[in-house]
Amino acid sequence: MKNLVEHLSQYASYHRDPRNIATHFVGIPMIVVAVTVLLSRPGLDVGGLWLSPAFVAALASVWFYLRLDLRFGVVMSALLGACLWAGQALAVQSTSVWLVAGLGLFFVGWVIQFVGHYYEGRKPAFVDDISGLIVGPLFVVAELAFMLGMRPELKAAVEHNAGPVAIREKKAAV
Structure with missing residues (x-):
């Protein structure tokens, strides 16, 4: 099994443009909540x-996150707990409310993701490695920790492997 640095580095290599990272702060939480609502x-x-x-998917995800890193695993557990609460709150509503909320969040979340990848000029990480779907939410939490000055040794290791965050200039078509 890959370790935390390997997972984050591989995912980060698809996400070095700050505009793409910013879209992930919105899109990924929307998608995680949507999947939780729908399930x-x-x-x-x-x-x-x-x-x-x-609940079963959240338990499996928490197990994955805790095995990678206790501190991030605890944070991810709390966030998934909040998603489960929201999912349950919507699941007991009418079918139309449940579906519109779940599918709406899912669709809009992915649109936001693809806008970010337009800026990045790269396809999403999960296209090459399906584990990107579970690493994505962890990446957002790690990036927030890095922005807050936490885990500088982890940030340095990820940037050593994936490169620095920098705006990507679009190449002109020839």
């Missing part, structure tokens, strides 16, 4: 705990 049906309330496919 929150069918569900069953067992003693105040909403058991659904989203």
Whole structure:
């Protein structure tokens, strides 16, 4: 299994333009919430705990994140817990509310992602490695930590492997 630096470095290599990174701060959370909402049906309330496919997927994701890094794993657990809460809140609404919320967030989130990749001039990371779908949310959390001055050793290792964040200039068509 790849370690934290390897996962983040590979994902970061597709995300070095700050405009692309900025779109990921909006698009990825929208997509994660959307997937959680859509997987929150069918569900069953067992003693105040909403058991659904989203709960199973969140548990598997938390296990992945905690194995990579305890600190980020705890943060990801809290964020996924909030997503599960939102998913359950929408899952108990009418089918149309549940679907419009889930599909709307999913569609808009991906549009925002593709705008970012237009600036980057590269395809999304998951096209070459499906693990990019689970690493993406972790990347957003790591980038936020880096912006806050946290985990400088991790930031240095990722930038050593993936290169610095810099605006990518579009190449003129010949």
